[in-house]
Amino acid sequence: MTSKESIFEALRSAKPEIFEKPDLSALKRDSLRYDNLQEQFCKALEGSGGKAHVLEPGEDVTAAARALFPDAEEISVVEGLFGVAENGCVYLEEPRDVPRVTYFISDVLVMVIPAAALVANMHDAYDRLGEEARGYGIFISGPSKTADIEQALVFGAHGARSVGVLLRP
Amino acid sequence: MKVALFVPCYVRAVAPQVMDACRKLLQHFGIEAETPPGQTCCGQPMGNAGYEANAEHLKQRFTRIFEHYDTIVAPSSSCVTFVRDRYGDTFKGRIYEFCEFLHDVVKPASLPGEFPHKVSLHNSCHGTRLLSLASPSEQNIPYFNKLRDLLSLKAGVEVVECERPDECCGFGGLFSVEESQISIKMGQDKVRRHLATGAEFITAADSSCLMHQQGIIDRQKLPIRTIHLLEILAAGL
Amino acid sequence: MKKIDYAKVDWQDETLWLVRGKRDRLAKALPEWEALRDAASRIKLYSNSHLPELLEQFETRAIANGAVVHWAKDAAEYRQIIGDLLTSHGVRHFVKSKSMLSEECGLRPYLESLGIETVETDLGERIIQLLGSRPSHIVLPAIHVKREEVGALFEKEMGTEPGNSDPTYLTHAARRNLREHFLHADAAMTGANFAVASTGEIVVCTNEGNADMGTSIPPLQIAAFGIDKIVPDRESLGVFTRLLARTATGQPITTYTTHYSAPRKGSEFHIVIVDNGRSSILADREHFRLLNCLRCGGCMNTCPVYRRIGGYAYSYFIPGPVGINLGMQADPKKHKGNLSACTLCHSCSVLCPAKVDLADQIYRSRQHYATSARKKLISKGMTFVMNEPWRLNAALGVAPLGMRVLKGLGFSWGKGRAFPDIPSPKKTKR
Numbered sequence: 001m002t003s004k005e006s007i008f009e010a011l012r013s014a015k016p017e018i019f020e021k022p023d024l025s026a027l028k029r030d031s032l033r034y035d036n037l038q039e040q041f042c043k044a045l046e047g048s049g050g051k052a053h054v055l056e057p058g059e060d061v062t063a064a065a066r067a068l069f070p071d072a073e074e075i076s077v078v079e080g081l082f083g084v085a086e087n088g089c090v091y092l093e094e095p096r097d098v099p100r101v102t103y104f105i106s107d108v109l110v111m112v113i114p115a116a117a118l119v120a121n122m123h124d125a126y127d128r129l130g131e132e133a134r135g136y137g138i139f140i141s142g143p144s145k146t147a148d149i150e151q152a153l154v155f156g157a158h159g160a161r162s163v164g165v166l167l168r169p
Numbered sequence: 170m171k172v173a174l175f176v177p178c179y180v181r182a183v184a185p186q187v188m189d190a191c192r193k194l195l196q197h198f199g200i201e202a203e204t205p206p207g208q209t210c211c212g213q214p215m216g217n218a219g220y221e222a223n224a225e226h227l228k229q230r231f232t233r234i235f236e237h238y239d240t241i242v243a244p245s246s247s248c249v250t251f252v253r254d255r256y257g258d259t260f261k262g263r264i265y266e267f268c269e270f271l272h273d274v275v276k277p278a279s280l281p282g283e284f285p286h287k288v289s290l291h292n293s294c295h296g297t298r299l300l301s302l303a304s305p306s307e308q309n310i311p312y313f314n315k316l317r318d319l320l321s322l323k324a325g326v327e328v329v330e331c332e333r334p335d336e337c338c339g340f341g342g343l344f345s346v347e348e349s350q351i352s353i354k355m356g357q358d359k360v361r362r363h364l365a366t367g368a369e370f371i372t373a374a375d376s377s378c379l380m381h382q383q384g385i386i387d388r389q390k391l392p393i394r395t396i397h398l399l400e401i402l403a404a405g406l
Numbered sequence: 407m408k409k410i411d412y413a414k415v416d417w418q419d420e421t422l423w424l425v426r427g428k429r430d431r432l433a434k435a436l437p438e439w440e441a442l443r444d445a446a447s448r449i450k451l452y453s454n455s456h457l458p459e460l461l462e463q464f465e466t467r468a469i470a471n472g473a474v475v476h477w478a479k480d481a482a483e484y485r486q487i488i489g490d491l492l493t494s495h496g497v498r499h500f501v502k503s504k505s506m507l508s509e510e511c512g513l514r515p516y517l518e519s520l521g522i523e524t525v526e527t528d529l530g531e532r533i534i535q536l537l538g539s540r541p542s543h544i545v546l547p548a549i550h551v552k553r554e555e556v557g558a559l560f561e562k563e564m565g566t567e568p569g570n571s572d573p574t575y576l577t578h579a580a581r582r583n584l585r586e587h588f589l590h591a592d593a594a595m596t597g598a599n600f601a602v603a604s605t606g607e608i609v610v611c612t613n614e615g616n617a618d619m620g621t622s623i624p625p626l627q628i629a630a631f632g633i634d635k636i637v638p639d640r641e642s643l644g645v646f647t648r649l650l651a652r653t654a655t656g657q658p659i660t661t662y663t664t665h666y667s668a669p670r671k672g673s674e675f676h677i678v679i680v681d682n683g684r685s686s687i688l689a690d691r692e693h694f695r696l697l698n699c700l701r702c703g704g705c706m707n708t709c710p711v712y713r714r715i716g717g718y719a720y721s722y723f724i725p726g727p728v729g730i731n732l733g734m735q736a737d738p739k740k741h742k743g744n745l746s747a748c749t750l751c752h753s754c755s756v757l758c759p760a761k762v763d764l765a766d767q768i769y770r771s772r773q774h775y776a777t778s779a780r781k782k783l784i785s786k787g788m789t790f791v792m793n794e795p796w797r798l799n800a801a802l803g804v805a806p807l808g809m810r811v812l813k814g815l816g817f818s819w820g821k822g823r824a825f826p827d828i829p830s831p832k833k834t835k836r
Contacts, residue, residue: 004465004477007633007681011457014689019451024641027441044658086648087658100670101622104615122659123644131604131640133471135668139647141661144615148530148546150553151421152573157529158581158588159615159662178792182802183826210792217750219772220785226793294751306430307708307757309439333423337710341749345819347781348746350410353822354714355749358419380826387824 028123037085037118038167045088048142049155050163052088054115057169065110068164076106080140082117083165084125089141090165091125093134103140109160111140115167171201173235175243175252175264177376178210184376187244190403191267197406198275205234213251218343221255232259239263242270244399246296246375247342254299266300267399268374272315277322282405285325288396289368290316291359291382292335293375302374306335316374316398323401331362340381356385364393371395407778408719408747418550419713425546426707428656429757436648446649447761449642450698453603454688460603460636461679467606471667473675478630481511484680488513488595488628491676492522495626497592503610503617504528505597506544506701507632507680509723510736525587527616529580536563542717544724545654545703550716584616594620598631599700600646601679604639607667608677611650611660618662622670629666630678633685634697646700649759654702687735692770696735698760699728705754705764711747720744727754727764734771742775806830 001009034040042052051068055061065075078098080090090111095102103109119125129137144159155161172195180187188204195202211231212224231252235241236259243249244267252260271277292314296302303314320328339345339355346352360382363371371393373379379395386393433439453460465475478484484507492500500522502508514535517524526535530547534540536559541547548556557571566579596617598608608629610617621627637643651657669675688694706712706726717725722733722741730748733741745768754764776782791797805828819825 002477003479003483006479007477007679007685008458008461010479010681010685011461011633011688014685016455016688016694017691018455019448021452021638022445022448024445024645027438027445027645030441031438032436048657048661084659089659089663099622101619104619104622121644122647123641126640126644129640133467133605133607133667134665135471136670137665138618139659139663141657141659141663143661144613145661146529146577146614147655148528148533148548149551149556149573149576151424151546151549152553154574154577156581157577157614157616158527158584158619178798182805183828185829207795209795209798210788212792215785215789217769217772218781218785219745219774219776220782220789221773223786223789227789230793294749294753298752298756305753305756307433307753309434309436335753337749337751337753339710339749341751343781343784344746344749346784347778348408348711349819349821349823351408351711351714351747352749354410354415355710356823381823384819384823384826388822 031121031123032086033120034085037120038115040085041083041088041118044086045142045165048088049145050088050142050165052165052167054167055169061112061166064166065164068110069108069162072108072162074106075108075110076102077110077112078102080111080113082119082125082128083113084122084139085118086121087141089139091137091139094136100136103138104159106160108162108164110164110166112166112168115169170240171203172240172242173238174202174204175211175235175241175248176204176208177243177245177248180244180376183380184397187376187397187399190397190399191242191244193403193406194271194399198277200275207234211248211252212255213248214342216251216255217341228256232256235260240265242267244374244376244397246293246300246302247377250295250299266296266302266374268316268319269300269302272319280322280402283324284401284404286370287327287329287368288320288370288372288401289363289366290314290320290328290330291338291363291371291373291378292316292330293373293378294335294337296374297335303335319402320398323404326401329366329368331366333362338378338382340377345381352381353385356381360385360391360393364391368393372398372401374398408715410714411716414550414716415714418716421549422707422713425656429653429704429707432652432656432658442645442649443759443761445645446759447698449637449645450760453636453638454634454694454697457633457636457688460638461633463603464601464606464636467604468667468677471606472669473606473667473677476676476678478678478680478682480682484511484630484678484682485513485516487678488630489516489520491626491628492517492593493520495593497522497626499587499591500524500593500595501527501587501591501620502595503597503612503620504531504547505595505630506724507597507630509541511680511682525584527584527587527620528612529577529614532580532584533559540723542725543703543706544701550718588619588623591620591624593624593626593628595628595630596621598629598635599650600637600643601631601635602640602643603636605667607665609643610664610666611647611662613655613661615662618664621666625673626676627666627670627673628676628678630680632680632682634699650700650702653704653757653759683735690735693731693735693767695762696728696731696767698762700760702759704757704759708753708757710751710753711749715747720747727768728762731764731767731771734775738771738775743777745772745775746777
């Protein structure tokens with residue numbers, strides 16, 4: 001018997017009480033909503049240690065990223081798919097032109113998303129992604145952080161020390 | 170209405186005045202009460218310690234004594250929870266913690282007498298988390314506190330709650346003996362927080378938590394005292 | 407009897423209470439909080455009672471995504487699969503992120519015995535590894551270590567400035583030090599917070615980005631998880647990602663929530679699915695809800711006993727309420743002593759985001775396993791007295807005298823607590 005078979009055998013002979021899959025529609029419908037998604041997104045992003053800027057029509061992305069972090073020596077600017085208002089995170093997939101490690105190895109990471117691409121919460125975020133495999137996907141919420149030494153919050157544990165989000169009109 | 174008074178063994182041993190308060194309150198509200206004879210212990214301390222099986226005889230005795238009553242009340246959250254949950258369905262829906270009974274069934278609009286003191290309300294673990302006498306601090310539900318509601322009927326009482334208002338005081342039945350070092354530390358922390366409110370009394374619906382904290386107070390000679398909540402309600406009756 | 411370290415007790419209690427406070431503020435900011443907990447509990451009960459079909463679905467999708475799936479029935483097989491993978495790929499430098507499963511299965515000592523340098527990359531785990539110690543908390547592994555101790559450790563291990571124990575300085579020193587390990591690693595490994603049946607992907611949640619940094623560079627990525635990490639779909643991830651970090655650390659979400667399904671271009675992705683006793687928990691009617699556990703650590707932060715005695719007071723590697731119960735499943739004779747570290751206050755059960763009946767399970771385990779001869783004696787004595795009313799009456803008759811004798815002999819009810827005054831039974835007449 002393979003290990004898989006013996007695990008499945010053990011699971012079947014466990015004969016657990018059977019529970020049905022819950023319907024989440026009421027929970028999702030009644031979840032906290034926001035009058036202004038953009039305002040909430042910026043507030044949540046700041047709460048996680050990041051900075052937000054809403055681009056003017058025609059405003060240069062590189063210049064705007066510089067303006068957010070004037071002291072940075074090098075800034076990586078990447079494209080995200082959408083943002084989540086409740087927690088300020090941005091969803092990204094495999095980058096097209098740079099290696100994936102760019103998301104983590106850069107000292108300063110700026111993510112650009114369409115200002116209209118904001119969802120209220122993680123329920124809406126996963127509804128938007130659907131149930132298809134997407135290879136690689138990540139939600140990033142602000143800079144890398146740790147509190148492993150005496151619960152003192154420190155930014156830049158391994159990943160970006162500073163994170164900005166530009167909302168493109 | 171006629172109720173049977175269940176006298177928890179440790180209340181009888183260390184806080185018999187609480188049973189006097191129960192009787193005074195029932196009499197005041199015109200509720201006929203009986204204290205069935207032959208009561209000893211419901212088996213709760215044995216169960217929590219891991220010896221529920223040894224308490225079978227006690228359970229049979231308890232059932233024999235109380236099964237014919239429609240309403241049973243007792244001043245102890247832990248004992249009431251044990252009888253409610255560990256006796257099958259025998260007593261479900263007809264056994265009440267005394268404060269729960271006053272609040273939910275008697276629903277008094279007023280109480281004579283006064284108690285002109287500042288008291289720090291001790292929300293016991295089993296009262297709060299198992300009997301829903303108050304909203305547990307862990308949960309996101311609207312604040313309520315049946316004990317505070319009852320105290321508000323008494324003239325002169327100022328009620329406060331300490332920091333960490335429903336953290337365990339560390340009694341825990343035989344935990345207090347088996348893990349006495351932790352139990353005492355938890356009790357010291359709890360009493361310190363009650364003391365910091367500036368209250369003259371710590372009050373609760375559970376004599377066990379109060380006995381443990383009074384032990385800490387006596388040893389450290391601290392300027393606060395414990396008093397059972399029913400004694401406050403019965404003051405001047 | 408468990409001991410208190412009086413030098414650290416208040417500091418540790420306050421630190422963990424702050425974490426619980428952060429959790430409370432976020433929990434209370436969401437009106438749907440209790441509905442979320444309810445949903446999480448019910449999704450887990452569904453998943454765990456449908457494991458064969460969900461695991462089958464996961465495997466099919468994972469293979470279609472290009473991953474290689476391995477099955478391990480126990481810790482030895484888990485170690486061997488990973489050891490074989492690393493040796494067959496010629497791995498000498500190996501980075502891993504925090505995984506309770508790897509602690510459970512003793513992975514690091516095994517790999518080191520094979521001569522594979524294994525580096526923990528979570529800062530807390532790294533501190534613990536360098537101290538040659540074990541985690542005292544599952545989310546905050548080095549919560550018991552003071553900054554001065556970390557400073558002295560890093561001075562020895564990384565050459566930081568003597569006497570500098572500033573957390574920012576020390577964290578950034580570790581960042582530089584671990585970057586070298588990341589850049590030279592031949593393989594990286596993570597656990598998984600969730601494994602999604604509908605997509606065949608695994609989800610890893612961290613704040614530091616160590617898992618992400620690790621998996622983004624080397625040509626071999628391994629992810630291992632216990633079968634109880636299965637969730638049915640992305641829709642259910644919406645529930646879990648909203649609960650996990652809020653409960654664990656009081657954040658709305660972890661900094662990085664990463665979904666891996668396909669191998670990175672030019673690399674291999676291996677997934678190891680582990681039982682190691684979980685199917686036995688499923689078969690145990692009194693304890694199967696343990697499989698609901700998200701490993702958030704919330705029960706530790708809220709446990710008044712854990713906060714005061716710390717993780718090392720427990721014999722099992724996972725401490726606190728869930729650790730007491732998991733230890734009883736792993737080896738009850740070895741870990742039954744942990745059962746006494748509980749007042750049955752039920753704070754853990756009421757807080758648990760997936761509604762594991764933690765306190766009730768401790769109660770039930772106590773019925774099967776005695777923790778001390780003294781308690782047994784007291785309990786038997788009480789039962790003897792209570793079995794007959796005349797014995798109780800007689801005992802109460804002599805109790806005031808007995809108390810006076812004990813006090814006179816200098817006994818204290820434990821040190822620091824006076825005996826209660828037992829009134830004379832004459833006053834207790836009805």
